[in-house]
Amino acid sequence: MIVCHNDADGVTSAVLFLYANGLTLDDVRVRVAEWFGQVQESDRFCFDMVPENPEWDGVNYDHHPQHPPPDQRKYKLIWDVVPTSLIVYNKHKDEIPDEQKWKVVVGIVGDGQPELIPPEIFDMFPELTDEILWIREGKITFTLPRYKLLSSGINSLMRVGNYEYALNLLYHAKRPDDLIFNEEAEKARNTIANECYKIAKNSKFVKLGNNIVYLEFESNLDVTGRIASEWQDKLGYTVVAYNVLKGKLSIRGDLALWVGDKLRREGVNVGGHPGYMGGELEPGSSLIDKLRRALKKV
Numbered sequence: 001m002i003v004c005h006n007d008a009d010g011v012t013s014a015v016l017f018l019y020a021n022g023l024t025l026d027d028v029r030v031r032v033a034e035w036f037g038q039v040q041e042s043d044r045f046c047f048d049m050v051p052e053n054p055e056w057d058g059v060n061y062d063h064h065p066q067h068p069p070p071d072q073r074k075y076k077l078i079w080d081v082v083p084t085s086l087i088v089y090n091k092h093k094d095e096i097p098d099e100q101k102w103k104v105v106v107g108i109v110g111d112g113q114p115e116l117i118p119p120e121i122f123d124m125f126p127e128l129t130d131e132i133l134w135i136r137e138g139k140i141t142f143t144l145p146r147y148k149l150l151s152s153g154i155n156s157l158m159r160v161g162n163y164e165y166a167l168n169l170l171y172h173a174k175r176p177d178d179l180i181f182n183e184e185a186e187k188a189r190n191t192i193a194n195e196c197y198k199i200a201k202n203s204k205f206v207k208l209g210n211n212i213v214y215l216e217f218e219s220n221l222d223v224t225g226r227i228a229s230e231w232q233d234k235l236g237y238t239v240v241a242y243n244v245l246k247g248k249l250s251i252r253g254d255l256a257l258w259v260g261d262k263l264r265r266e267g268v269n270v271g272g273h274p275g276y277m278g279g280e281l282e283p284g285s286s287l288i289d290k291l292r293r294a295l296k297k298v
Contacts, residue, residue, distance in 0.1 A: 001028065001029045001031060001040070001043045001045075002014050002030045002031065002043065002046075002047070003038065003039055003040070003043040003045070004031075004032055004033065004046070004047040004048055004049070005033060005047065005049045005084075006033055006034070006158050006163060006222075007048070007110060007111075007155060007225075008106050008107055008109075008110025008151040008154045008155045009083045009085050009107040009108075009110050009111040010033075010047050010084065011107075011154060011163075011170060012103060012104065012110070013048050013061060013085045013107060014167075015167070015170050016088045016100070016104060016107075017047065017061070017092065018030070018171070019095075020095040020096045021095070022095075025171055032163035032164075035280060036049055036278060037051055037052035037271070038052065039052065041056070045059050045060075045061070046060045046061070046062070046075070047060075047084055048061070048063070048064075048084035048085075049064070050062065050064050051073075054068050054074065054075070056075050057074040058075050058076075059075065059076045060075045060077050061078045061079075061084050061087050061088055061091075062079055063079065063084050064271055064272060065273060067079065082108075082113070082116055083107050083108050083116065084107065085108060086104060086107070086108055089101070089104040089118070099174075101124060102124070102125045102176060103170065103173070104117070104121065105117055105128065105150050105151075106150045106154055106170065106179070107151070109147060109150055111276070112229075114147065114148060117147065122147075127146060127176065128145070128147040128176065129145050130145065130146050131146075132145070146180065149180045150176055153169075153179050153180065153182055153188065153189060154166050154169070154170055154185070156188035156189045156191070157169070157185055158222070159192050159222045160191055160222075161221075162184070162188060191221070192221065192223060192226060195219055195223055196223055196227055196230065199223070200227075202217070203216065205231075207237075208292065208295055211238055212237060212255060212295070213231065213235055213238070213239050213240070214239075214242070214291060215231060215239060216241075216242045216244060216288065217241070217243060217244070219243050219245060219246070222243075222246070222248065223243070224241045224249055224250035225250040225252070225276075225278065227241040227250070228240070228241035228250040228251060229252045231252075232252040232253045237253060238251065238252065238254055238259060239251070239252050239253055240287075244283070244284060247281040247282055247284065247285060248279070249268075249279045249287060251270075251272070251276075251277040252275065253275065256274065256276060260279070262295065263279065265294065266294045267290075268287070269281070
């Protein structure tokens, strides 16, 4: 069995691995993890997560830095500093069919590092650089190159909990537009956009220190990463977004790794990589008190 992180990088890593090994979704079960690090004894391959159980003895492809040293874990780690989908691509690109290689872009862009897209991908699929115009009521609302639009539908499907649909959509997509203009993905994008608008309208922002903003809200959807990223872009500060209802937090910005380390010392389960951190508490728990204590110890 294969298990992967519930985001675009995780599911792309798993799909590329299937292609590289000549497997279909009917040949092997692919499970999208409910939470970061969730592995089961029956899982043989894990993608884009730090296994919560160091005694798990499978093979792990990952780029997060929180892994225990080799003598303190049983699993085999295939690690690099780039998105996990790119790790899989680089290791198996000779086995991945050429017509499927564009899908590595989904994971790389979804992980926020489009500058790492291999140059040969643009040579093989020049349509990825085409500008897509989004028109509403006869007006152009925004334009983006095709490669920057590939991950949003998959991530949105994940955030509304439609894991199986996202996995099947990515595996069976024959061209980039199958992802961009998929009806279910568009519905998920709209659902997430409306939820984020509601959260921003009704939430309180707290500035902690000179460069950290804290935002707390309640939502049934997994939108902390989207909220934190949006407000980090708008404000320029490092943003900590916390969904009290689900007990999930996301940290985005230059100080994310540092803030995550401080919270970990306060007993918060935090992981991730530079610029992008996430974590979990017991639903309903207070985070801001832990964050204040952590920052006061600087």
